[in-house]
Amino acid sequence: MDSRTVALIRTTFKAVAAEEGGPEKLASSFYATLFTDYPHVRDFFPAAMDSQRDRLVKAISYTLDRLEEPNKLLPFLAQLGRDHRKYGVKPEHYVAVATSLKTAMRRFAGTEMWTDEVEQAWDDGLTVIAETMIGAADQEKTPAVWSGTVVESRSVLRNLTVVRLQLDKPMSYAAGQYMSVQVPSRPRMWRYLSPAVPANANCEIEFHIRSVLGGWVSPAIVGQTQLGETWLLGSPLGGLGVPRNTKRKMLMIGCGTGIAPLRAQIMSMAQRRTNPKVHLFVGGHYPCDLYDLETLSRLAVANKWLTVTPVAENDQNPWWYVDSGEPAPEFPGLEPRMTGQIGKIVAGFGSWADRDVQIVGSPSMVQTTKFRLMAAGTETKNIRHDPLF
Ligand SMILES: Cc1cc2nc3c(=O)[nH]c(=O)nc-3n(C[C@H](O)[C@H](O)[C@H](O)COP(=O)(O)OP(=O)(O)OC[C@H]3O[C@@H](n4cnc5c(N)ncnc54)[C@H](O)[C@@H]3O)c2cc1C
Ligand code: HEM
Structure with missing residues (x-):
């Protein structure tokens, strides 16, 4: 992407996001268009959409902030694409998401800001994002989802629980990475958790979960996790970790x-x-x-x-x-x-x-x-x- 394209995308996004309540309005308008024009896509999302609205707009701004750093952005998008396999997302869904996002942006930017050149820049940017995510998902050979059986749930503080799971198959995540997790009492509400142990041959994984006040998922994990229940885990994400030969x-x-x-x-x-x-x-x-x-x-x-x-x-x-x-x-x-x-x-x-x-x-x-x-x-x-x- 050339620097003018990047500048046009960032300027329009920042102008919309800077308005009073801009990110929330943009997110509501995006989801309203997506679910009206592409009703079959609604089933991917949880019934309650409040926290996701926040997360999606944050994810978009995170992406837009890194458009000029392809060496960081492309690996991030590739991981996201591999992880989105857990939803069963297909290439046509990316068209639905991109078109709905553009419609919402156009509505808030107004005709003066939304020129043909801006429209073209958004098309180019969203194509790079979608192609990177789809390409990485296509090439990935690892499972889209792992399942894990809870073998231990230990309360260590009144609001913090350590859960150990036995995975159904090995997962070679790097120590320091995190992954999306779905628990049976909160269907379709995936949340990120970071394993507290490195990947191992026993296929055991351990998470430490703190209950967040008013949260949908973490209080359910801390309060209701049962031995023997099955959790689902998405692909490893994130770039923390210590390089093998570092002297730093x-x-x-x-x-x-x-x-x-x-x-x-x-x-x-x-x-x-x-x-x-x-x-x-x-x-x-x-x-x-x-x-x-x-x-x-x-x-x-x-x-x-x-x-x-x-x-x-x-x-x-x-x-x-x-x-x-x-x-x-x-x-x-x-x-x-x-x-x-x-x-x-x-x-x-x-x-x-x-x-x-x-x-x-x-x-x-x-x-x-x-x-x-x-x-x-x-x-x-x-x-x-x-x-x-
Ligand atoms: C990369 C990454 C790794 C993570 N690893 C872990 C982990 O190992 N263990 C763990 O317990 N959590 C971890 N989290 C946080 C976790 O993913 C959830 O966001 C958290 O459990 C809250 O989910 P919820 O459904 O209970 O709350 P939601 O229903 O999603 O949110 C409810 C409210 O709580 C606020 N909120 C959300 N998260 C936090 C927070 N961390 N602190 C304060 N307020 C918050 C939201 O803004 C919202 O207002 C991680 C998050 C990220 C981004
Ligand atoms: C355009 C590129 C896209 C980007 C950058 C993107 C990014 C994200 C991010 C960062 C999250 C939050 C973390 C997570 O739960 O994985 C998310 C959640 C989600 N995305 Fe995407 N996504 C994109 C496209 C799509 C498409 C095409 C679909 C299919 C319809 C989709 C469906 C979902 C669903 C269902 C969730 C979970 C909602 C929830 O848990 O509340 N995404 N996306």
């Missing part, structure tokens, strides 16, 4: 269940002979939120290249936390726990100029931490995180 040191920052893809990478690195130095900061609101210190302690003791610093925003547990009365467990190999906002604490160590950085957590935690690090002099190109939708 790493800085990993994870909050809450954000520890999952980081510990999977550390476990995978522990199976190699040589590794760069890794400093992991693991955070939570309260000391009791640091639920995985035992595993991290074992990893730190066994691997001299690993430093782990726990960080809690508050130094006391909340009033509702029931202390067991047992003496506090010792976690050898860990640095003393620090208290404060995790981004501020990590940035307080300096610019981490010699490190590749990964940040995992809620969207607001990722944004704030990235901002703090950049203010401390960390170069943006050295910071990686997953898409925030």
